[in-house]
Amino acid sequence: MTAADTRRLRLLSANIQAGSSTRRYSDYVTRSWSHAMPYGNKRVSLDSIAKMAGEHDIVGLQEADPGSLRSGFTNQTHYLAEQGGFDYWSHQPNRNVGRVASSANGLLSKLEPVEVSDHALPGRIGGRGVLMARFGDGDEGLVIAVAHLSLGAASRRSQLAFIAELLADHPHAVLMGDFNCLPDRPEMDLLYNRTHLRPPSFCVPTFPSWRPQRAIDHILVSERLTFADARAIPAAFSDHLALAMSIDVPHLALR
Template sequence: MNTRRLRLLSANIQAGSSTRRYSDYATRSWSHVLPAGNKRGSLDTIAQLAGEHDIVGLNESDPGSLRSGFTNQTHYLAQRAGFEYWSHQPNRRVGSVASSANGLLSKLEPREVVDHPLPGRISGRGVLIAHYGDDDDGLTVAVAHLSLGATSRASQLAFIAELLHDHPHAVLMGDFNCSADRPEMQALFRNTRLQPPSSALPTFPSWRPQRAIDHILLGDGLGFAGARAVPAALSDHLALSLELDVPHSALRSE
């Protein structure tokens, strides 16, 4: 075979916090700033799920603030789930007690990992990009967490489109905070070789999924082999698990 099948996971882990209903955002708001609750148990559950995959993109992974007990959650998940390679991109800080990051876990060795700040009305968003293989057609995996506002999302997606433009083996995954039929998403599809999802998989809220706002988008040089939405412990988002076929040439290292 000229392709290799890989399993990818995209998960907004809400820093290991628990949200089971809308009222929890108010009644359990303390869990987003204090190192209380069973965050370590949630991370262990997420690690079990992550370990079934080859490459994992994380959103809202605490890089080591008060609320996580100063644990770098991306590093913790890499160790618990058996990933040799990991990287993270701290972006949003909430006062002095909480911080958030994009994270990458990989069982394949990336050639390089780079991060870029994203534009937006409020600073603090970013995209983390891992490159595999030795040439410009190698597999490229980007992890992003986009803004709530449509105007900021549009500028962020335009920026990402420049980075991934004309790349047949690109993957863009994360929490987009919007569905794939939004105008800013259509602009992304027009300006890259990324393809719209074959079907909408609702991921939010996790206890009654109604909105498809988490996505794993594939370039047209990659083969889609199925996707499903799965619980990410007690996060308010479901995770997305996807299988894809990657040409061996896009992974080859000399």
């Protein structure tokens, strides 16, 4: 396949921690108020994230507040779409603690999807989901999925089995998000064995952002897609670094 047969897309996956600031482990305690109150320069953080996101074609967000007290009742996915220059956006609220703090997966895109769907993920504790967008027609279309998986291995296993069923028949697929695990964990084999997704050829540490040691944020692509330039980028003051990657997609998958 030649360059003329493909289109290069710039992808980004970012756990934005609802715009909160965490620069050291002690901040989880000393700045815990920022996870419930609309203070702490979150708008400044969002503007920084929007500038970074705007340099990409498709962005998957995790821990974007859909409009609760802590965000000043701002739908952060919508705000980032407007500030970053994205014509298309969607979000999937997953966890709602009253109206104090909510969390959502989000999708920002400069390409028009033909279909967007969301699915609740299984797990011992509810509040996790996967957001899917399809570009192009038929079985050859490109599918982008955004997910935020659980901390526990047993819950992750059931969630990955569910996602594998959703993506099994899609030869041009991307799964991005906060997996809360390394790519070589046993439960990840469910994806590699049951879908066209492949393990990453190298790991990019993304957590914690101030001293990244663990590769727990991933952009997994199917075997028919080529990729390059995987790199970590600061997502304002989130406790995760964002992960960027370029992929080459056949034109037929985007028609």
